[in-house]
Amino acid sequence: MIGPVGRALVWYEFIERVRDRWVIVISVLFAGLASAVSLYGKSAGGNAATLAGPSLVTLASLFIPLVALVLSHDAIVGERERNTLGLLLSLPVGRFEVVAAKFLGRGLALVLSIALGLGAAIAVAGGEQAGVLAKLLVPTLLLGLVFLSLGVLVSSLTSRTVVAASTVIVLWFGLVFFYDLLLLALLVITDGDIGVDTIAHLVEGNPTGLYRLEMMERLAGGKSLETLGGQAELPTPLRTGITWLTWIVVSLLLSGWALARRQVAR
Amino acid sequence: MNSIVLRDISVRFGNVDALRGVTVELRRGEVVMMVGPNGAGKSTLTRVLLGLIQPTAGSLVVDGRAATVDNTFKRELGYLPEAVAFSDNLSGRQVLRFFARARGIGRREVDAALARVSLSAAAQRAVRGYSKGMRQRLGLAVAILAQPPLLILDEPTGGLDGEGVALLASLIEEWRTAGRMVLLSSHHLDVLEQQVDRMVVLRQGKLIAAGTPRQLRERVALRHQVTFALTSSHGASHDDYAAALGQFGPVTTQTDQMTVEVLPERMLEVTSIHPRFPGLVTGLAVEPPSLEMVYRRLLAEETQP
Known part of the structure; x- marks a missing residue:
């Protein structure tokens, strides 16, 4: 699927992104905060699964979508504004391949950023607790990749970087903050008549919600909802994996489709 | 590739006809320049050739056969977009x-391209620190990197200083000499006049003229400037000579030379007055109307009711 142009583009995107000052700033900030949380958990002497772990999940669910969206929001529209999209597409490369290569290149930069941030937190925790915190790695990477693909999609659909940046900020607020509030409002409006399974599915439908559910499963075990009085079951690893993958693949396919049907008039 | 024809190309964006049945032919060893005011359709036509815009009608013919802008075709071309801005985070190299x-x-080849556009010394520097002209040279280096048989340059003079324009002219000449093709669009005909083999004039998406500079000059029949160098010590009055030249067109007089603007068909007649002023004229220079003037006349003819 990825030819010579695509492979070159993956590397180019990776190098270009890791040198971006905003990406550096936000990654360093995440690493600093993650380390601080881990250090606090260690000094409090608590179990990482009940103290540092959940705090890191909350931190990651706020920061990682933001890092990913900052990394990806200008993937296509930035090229268009710099007048390099035409130059890029004048190379022997397909438009879907361009989208895939941009996602992979920026994805590598995101993986590096997350690995450094969580790596720092894990290193600070040390010992047995490090093993507990290490459980965060894969779901956090997947959360980041989903938001990265959403950023690429926004970038393919917009005509100006400033519009793409505003859109991803709205998306971030919507999925990270307001989505849960909306579900809460839905429960209140329906006076609790809405089924628990429906609410659970709606939570799973949001990548951030899915991430929190999965981390609950990984840190506290499958019965954690029951302990809290919940009646719904946590999603199985297979279902979770399929949901993550669906978000990424659908977003990238839509990006490729948007780029393919678009006339590159500038 | 020996020839490329964009035949009867029409492009419509919403309600706007960006191109209306335009045909442009490129031949091996030729430099074709597209000119026209903003919105004439130059960049749109270029983008059709690059496969960036799908025409609503028309076809691409390569070496006499119907073709499409696929990866094989794309491997044959090098492209410099207008006002290209590469990532500030990376070096030119x-x-x-x-x-x-x-x-x-x-x-x-990377080193050769950098050297060709005189950017070797700045190759390690971040593009962020490049001047506009240096960025344009980098764009040129990208375009020529693979030594493509077809070079497409969209407003290539943008940001270039005199030295940069000379470099661009020498590159275009190099491509022509090597038997390759160059398609360029520009607002500035004067600076690349010597490099152009054929001109295509567009206006509001329509082709209004096409041909060699000579053909277009003949078509608009603009006056040539004929300048005579004169001896100052000659007995005959310069005023008499000016009056004699005046029958052919407006005359400009300087201390030791006179310039008359003559229609092409009367060029030979001008010299017929000289037996009346023996020894007065010591030299002669003929300057045809610039392509810029020809272009302006063509546009003016088109806009006249």
Whole structure:
């Protein structure tokens, strides 16, 4: 699927992104905060699964979508504004391949950023607790990749970087903050008549919600909802994996489709 | 590739006809310049050739056969977009290395392209620190990197200083001499006049004229400037000579020379007055109307009711 142009583009995107000052700033900030949380958990002497772990999940669910969206929001529209999209597409490369290569290149930069941030937190925790915190790695990477693909999609659909940046900020607020509030409002409006399974599915439908559910499963075990009085079951690893993958693949396919049907008039 | 024809190309964006049945032909060893005011359709036509815009009608013919802008075709072309801005985070060499990797080209060619556009000394510097002209040279280096048979340059003079324009002219000449093709669009005909083999004049998406500079000059029949160098010690009055020249067109007088603007068909007649002024004229220079003037006349003819 990825030819010579695509492979070159993956590397180019990776190098270009890791040198971006905003990406550096936000990654360093995440690493600093993650380390601080881990250090606090260690000094409090608590179990990482009940103290540092959940705090890191909350931190990651706020920061990682933001890092990913900052990394990806200008993937296509930035090229268009710099007048390099035409130059890029004048190379022997397909438009879907361009989208895939941009996602992979920026994805590598995101993986590096997350690995450094969580790596720092894990290193600070040390010992047995490090093993507990290490459980965060894969779901956090997947959360980041989903938001990265959403950023690429926004970038393919917009005509100006400033519009793409505003859109991803709205998306971030919507999925990270307001989505849960909306579900809460839905429960209140329906006076609790809405089924628990429906609410659970709606939570799973949001990548951030899915991430929190999965981390609950990984840190506290499958019965954690029951302990809290919940009646719904946590999603199985297979279902979770399929949901993550669906978000990424659908977003990238839509990006490729948007780029393919678009006339590159500038 | 020996020839490329964009035949009867029409492009419509919503309710706007960006191109209306335009045909442009490129031949091996030729430099074709597209000119026209903003919105004439130059960039749109270029983008059709690059496969960036799908025409609503028309076809591409390569070496006499119907063709499409596929990856095989794209491998044959090099492109310089208008006002290109590469990533500020990378060095000039890194930008070029990307395009080299993408085209399967080695480091030697990267160094050669950088040297060709006089950017070797700045190759390691971040593009952020490049001047506008240096960025344009980097764009040129990207375009020529693979030594493509077809070079497409959209407003290539943008940001270039005198030295840069001379470099561009020499590159275009190099492509022509090597039997390759160049398609360029520009607002500035004067600076690349010597390099142009054929001109295509567009206005509001329509082709209004096409041909060699000579053909277009003949078509508009603008006056040539004929300048005579004169001896100052000659007995005959310069005023008499000026009066004699005046029958052919407006005359401009300076201390030791006179310039008369003559229609092409009366060029030979001008010299017929000289037996009346023996020894007065010591030299003669003929300057045809510039392509810029020809272009302006063509546009003016088109806009006249």
